[in-house]
Amino acid sequence: MPCRCPRASASQSAPTKASCTQPWAVHIVSGVERNALARELLQADEDGRISPDFTADYGEGIYSERAQALAARYYGSLGIERSDREGRKVAVRENLEFFGAPHVALLFMPALGDGMRTAGDIGMYAQNFLLSLASRGFAGVPQTMLGLYAGTVRAVLDVPEDLKLLFGISFRTADPAAPVNAFGRTRIPLQQSVVLHSTLAVLDGQ
Numbered sequence: 001m002p003c004r005c006p007r008a009s010a011s012q013s014a015p016t017k018a019s020c021t022q023p024w025a026v027h028i029v030s031g032v033e034r035n036a037l038a039r040e041l042l043q044a045d046e047d048g049r050i051s052p053d054f055t056a057d058y059g060e061g062i063y064s065e066r067a068q069a070l071a072a073r074y075y076g077s078l079g080i081e082r083s084d085r086e087g088r089k090v091a092v093r094e095n096l097e098f099f100g101a102p103h104v105a106l107l108f109m110p111a112l113g114d115g116m117r118t119a120g121d122i123g124m125y126a127q128n129f130l131l132s133l134a135s136r137g138f139a140g141v142p143q144t145m146l147g148l149y150a151g152t153v154r155a156v157l158d159v160p161e162d163l164k165l166l167f168g169i170s171f172r173t174a175d176p177a178a179p180v181n182a183f184g185r186t187r188i189p190l191q192q193s194v195v196l197h198s199t200l201a202v203l204d205g206q
Contacts, residue, residue: 011132014125023118024125025108025163034104037156041096044152051151053164056144069186095145098170105129105171106146106153108163115164122166129169139174142167 016022029037044050058064072082080087098104107126109118126142133140146153146168153165 011125011129014121014128016121016124021112021118021121023110023112024122025110025159026125027106027108027157027159028103029106029157030103033157034098034102037104037153038097040152040156041146041149042093044149045093045096049152050148052148053150054147054166056148066188092145095143096149098143098168099141101141101170101172103171104146105169106157107166107168108159109166111162111164119166126167126169133171134174137174138171140169140171142169 011024011026012022014024058067075082075088075091078087078091080091094100107122109115109122112118130140130142144167147165150165153159153168154161154163159165
């Protein structure tokens with residue numbers, strides 16, 4: 001049956017720079033299938049059965065430092081001390097239950113070339129999806145961790161092996177009062193990520 005989800009429909013208008021290939025394959029899971037998937041993901045995690053299609057390495061240096069800084073703020077907002085390993089484990093496993101959200105969208109990509117153009121297109125699709133959610137009063141959480149269990153997701157949803165899982169987006173009605181939404185996500189100054197070439201004053205809004 002065709003998907004009637006308005007968020008997915010709006011995402012279809014995303015730019016597709018790779019010659020309009022529209023390479024996204026999205027599975028939206030709810031209800032009993034969502035619950036079954038969560039159970040299998042939790043069991044796979046308990047068994048140590050990770051099956052990623054892509055690496056999730058931040059390397060060393062600034063990118064790793066930014067990830068660690070975010071983790072410190074996130075766990076702090078939950079009242080979890082750095083030394084509380086069990087508390088952190090419980091918090092991390094909430095990813096595999098989609099943070100309690102009733103719906104999750106799993107974004108897969110076909111194996112085309114080295115995958116970079118395809119992944120870029122799916123990133124733009126995901127951004128449209130998230131903006132569409134926000135415009136309707138919903139909130140979405142992109143989750144790289146779901147991609148660590150790509151094999152489990154494919155098995156539960158009967159997804160072909162040639163479709164590779166990038167990440168998932170759990171979504172539900174927004175709850176601005178939730179403590180986790182108040183800890184803040186910092187952004188580096190534009191000057192640290194954008195280089196101007198004879199394009200003066202753009203970053204000053206002039």
